[in-house]
Amino acid sequence: MTSDAxxxxxxxRAMVALFASVAVALGLTGAAAVxxxxxxxxxxxxxxxxxxxxxxxxxxxxxxGAVGQLSRVDDGLRIVRAASGRADRVTGRFLRDDDRFxxxxxxxxxxxxxxxxxxAEGRLRLDDPVGKVLPGTGGNAITLRMLLQHTSGxxxxxxxxxxxxxxxxxxxxxxxxxxxxxxxxxxxxxxxxTGWAYSxxxxxxxxxxxxxxxxxxxxxxxxxxIARPLGLRHxxxxxxxxxxxxxxYAHGYMGTFTxxxxxxxxxxxxxxxxxxxxxxxxxxxVISTAPELSRFLSALLGxxxxxPAQLAAMKTAVSAGAGTGIDYGLGIMxxxxxxxxxxxxxxxxxxxxxxxxxSADGRRTMVIDTTTxxxxxxxxxxxxxxxxxxxxxxxxxxxxxxxxxxxxxxPAA
Numbered sequence: 338m339t340s341d342a343x344x345x346x347x348x349x350r351a352m353v354a355l356f357a358s359v360a361v362a363l364g365l366t367g368a369a370a371v372x373x374x375x376x377x378x379x380x381x382x383x384x385x386x387x388x389x390x391x392x393x394x395x396x397x398x399x400x401x402g403a404v405g406q407l408s409r410v411d412d413g414l415r416i417v418r419a420a421s422g423r424a425d426r427v428t429g430r431f432l433r434d435d436d437r438f439x440x441x442x443x444x445x446x447x448x449x450x451x452x453x454x455x456x457a458e459g460r461l462r463l464d465d466p467v468g469k470v471l472p473g474t475g476g477n478a479i480t481l482r483m484l485l486q487h488t489s490g491x492x493x494x495x496x497x498x499x500x501x502x503x504x505x506x507x508x509x510x511x512x513x514x515x516x517x518x519x520x521x522x523x524x525x526x527x528x529x530x531t532g533w534a535y536s537x538x539x540x541x542x543x544x545x546x547x548x549x550x551x552x553x554x555x556x557x558x559x560x561x562x563i564a565r566p567l568g569l570r571h572x573x574x575x576x577x578x579x580x581x582x583x584x585x586y587a588h589g590y591m592g593t594f595t596x597x598x599x600x601x602x603x604x605x606x607x608x609x610x611x612x613x614x615x616x617x618x619x620x621x622x623v624i625s626t627a628p629e630l631s632r633f634l635s636a637l638l639g640x641x642x643x644x645p646a647q648l649a650a651m652k653t654a655v656s657a658g659a660g661t662g663i664d665y666g667l668g669i670m671x672x673x674x675x676x677x678x679x680x681x682x683x684x685x686x687x688x689x690x691x692x693x694x695x696s697a698d699g700r701r702t703m704v705i706d707t708t709t710x711x712x713x714x715x716x717x718x719x720x721x722x723x724x725x726x727x728x729x730x731x732x733x734x735x736x737x738x739x740x741x742x743x744x745x746x747x748p749a750a
Contacts, residue, residue, distance in 0.1 A: 394734035405432035409627035441684025449668020492523035507611035537620035544619025575614030589688020592711035638699030676745035
């Protein structure tokens, strides 16, 4: 593919903003990344040996306007946790570091893992045309590899019109075929294999392929190929609405603003009873916990879920575009932080922003979830002091987690 063919669709712009925020959050500023050991030269660096740094960072996110934030870091020797704020604004229940939450597009890493398991079993081929398995969704030009890497050119159905529709009718139900049909009404954003553009449609199609090849639902596949083998008791793919938002569940809140941009007022909408499993599906409807995401990512990067050849294919990455600081493989992304290189994914729903990253060998992991999102909805365009304060606080929390994971001092800036 030609890496300079990067198309900016509406969803692409949103994801570039998200990836750029990841780069900022993990400490990238456009300069060369600082390698482990170099960060110790910062006079005001914070010692990550105490969990107080992680807790202080989580508290700052809540003070900036988020309803809650939780984090978990495993540096290979010990586990550090933090939680701040409320899990439910109505009951006042406090957020716990092991509460379940919507993981958003971190789902894609699980779906890609299952696809690569089937490749290893000879039931799928990465470079076979999608039309060979699922006629009418990509013809002979788009391959499974392109879907997994977002180089298919398929328009993302999650455009501003769709997102606005979900906000207006959050209980509406969609079949995967309807979501794909909505995307196919738009032309390709580029010729397949000639560019990169984040598309949720890609992973809806992959989910349909998995079902066609195995005869089993994606929810069953995640349960039987990932959750049960790893002992993940609280990880599952929603197929509609979350049935249990009581104790043990972190509610998500969509943040919207009123008033002038210089003095905005932040309002919260609880989205925990929205039909996430219907409108996000295999692109972003898994529910999990920080400990279980950590176990999943560690097993994946450590070679416990897919054979070496498929893991190598998964980690063969292309640039996600200038300014993102991200290279994207098959359902997994790579970026450099001031404290080391990380592999993983990000996830955003209407009420959650989460990061799931680990070291290349999976021995170290970090998981963060902020239970308030102000970006995905079309009701809060532009910037304002609250958004900026929350972004800065999440950035500090994420950088704190990354450096704690590598056992490196946390840069002051």
